[in-house]
Amino acid sequence: MTVNEERLQKVIAQSGITSRRKAEQLILEGKVKVNGQVVTALGTKVSKNDQIEVNDVQLEKEAHVYYMLYKPRGVISSVSDDKGRKVVTDLLEGVTERVFPIGRLDYDTSGILLLTNDGDFAHHLMHPKYEVEKVYVAKLKGIPTKPELEKLRKGVKAEKDLLKAADYNVLSVDKTKNTMILEIKLREGKNRHVRRMMEQLGYPVMKLKREQYGMLTLTGLKPGKYRALTLKEVKQIRNLASEIVK
Template sequence: MTPPRQRPRRGGSQSRSSKSASGSTKRSQPTRTVGPDAGPEVDVHDPDGVRLQKLLAAAGVGSRRQCETLISEGRVQVDGVTVTELGVRIDPLRQVVHVDGDRIQLDESRVYLAFNKPLGVVTSMNDELGRVDIGDYLSGRSERLFHVGRLDADTEGLLLLTNDGDLAHRLQHPRYGVLKTYLAQVPGPLPRDLGKRLRAGIELEDGPVAVDSFKVVDSQPGKALVEVALHEGRKHIVRRMLAEVGHPVISLVRTQVGPIRLGDTKPGKWRALSSAEVSALYSAAGM
């Protein structure tokens, strides 16, 4: 007599193994990939939101089709959850999106500008003493913008402007060590060990300071052009540091903040940062 065929047990070892490897996913309800240490499934779908691929395309990540491919390949995360379904909708004002680990700003009200502050202009949006300030160069804009850090009136160059308060705070905080790069003209000649001394650190009245990098860009009789990079943000730090080693600054230009370069932006002019530059700023700020 042939023994009766046994029905597979529900929840058997094979089923558990398969589920453990891939996790269960309901339509339009993306979840975290379930692993040995994974927490509970997280649904990031907002039925009242906007389709994810549409938002990514509008943010300049790529065409709608390219963004759909990024989602399908598991390269897009929403609030830390990898999304692979094309029907997902999200709230761009509330949820955080990363593509290949880079944060994408989806809020179209956010503004990110690179401004070339001219010599003699005060770092203020509305100077109480009536001096020429950076607000005078932005009179056509309606947004309430913050300047990320400051430049002295007698220092020119790159100043970041944004209405993204969280990012502005992070970029200025010493904890995140965002580098600022300057070109300084100083009296020459320069001793050969100047860079070594500055990298080792020197003592100022408010504590020690050390540069992250130093190089001589040009040298002429009686003067030299040097590039200094440091993450310090103390007042007049570059001028005080170079004066301490016997080479007071003649002129000073900030050329870079984190990954953002001044480039060929003319004094008194500004340009909007690209989506790639904004993502790079978020990365530099650890966001």
């Protein structure tokens, strides 16, 4: 492989249309062409002068962009919805690049959501071997005891998943309304992680917000608004990963 060549699946992922893992699957399925020829070998190297097609659509070489959105409740973390509901990309007025969300926040959850057209960057942040800390604030129905909250660190079994919190902090308790505001730190992100974890303890989440992603916070952003990440922030997020996945 020369200095100017890269693996085909990496180039596809970097185009923003899919993750590297999905790109590998597309190659194996014979859905990728290089200079008009179907390629099925994962070790294939390509240069910037090669023409690449995925599902008969030529890749567009687009500069990578990175955005942070303050996702409001009632918006889908997707680029489209078959039920016609509002999706996060509807909120990115003025963004011309074809971006997609990194991971997801539930329909009824608000807070930080990152979007990019850099599939390789997204793949790294979503890889289970990475441990970028995320901080959530949950309003709970009921007031858990200290021993019950300690179970969050050990892990709570929910179906086939063991749901853990890296740490937690009680922010406030309202005995009159029988509610608690709880800060929860995660280093993993399974489907509906916080909600399922608290439901197993018997304290349903009434309201949930992701307030921090790595070192990124919502400071200066209002619900439904977004901003571009700086190059320094993109580098910091990459460096927060616990180990590099080749």
